[in-house]
Amino acid sequence: MLETLDKILLASLGAVSMTREKAEKIFDEYVARGQVERGSKNGFVKELMDHADKARKDLEKMIADQVHSAIGKLDLATKKDIERVEQKLAEHSEQHEEHKRKRT
Secondary structure, three states: OHHHHHHHHHHHHHHHOOOHHHHHHHHHHHHHOOOOOHHHHHHHHHHHHHHHHHHHHHHHHHHHHHHHHHHHHHOOOOHHHHHHHHHHHHHHHHHHHHHHHHHO
16 A cells, blocks of 8 residues: 555656656657657647646645644644734733733
């Protein structure tokens, strides 16, 4: 199972690092082997680049989801939590200052 996941990850990373130059080189290799016709270069390269773009977006989403999940498990304070504490602190500080003014 892990071996399959490793292969998927490596394939995704390869697709993510795809450039137009690499796609054209792959096409030229296919032409040399007789696997594709030279006239189909633009479509081939576009399809390969589209596939790489989709793989890149999928990988970014997967990583973002995993990071979000891992952070959620850490039970860290969120920005909203900190803002709420800051607001309460400001309110308490104002009350304290008001109380000090009343005493003097």
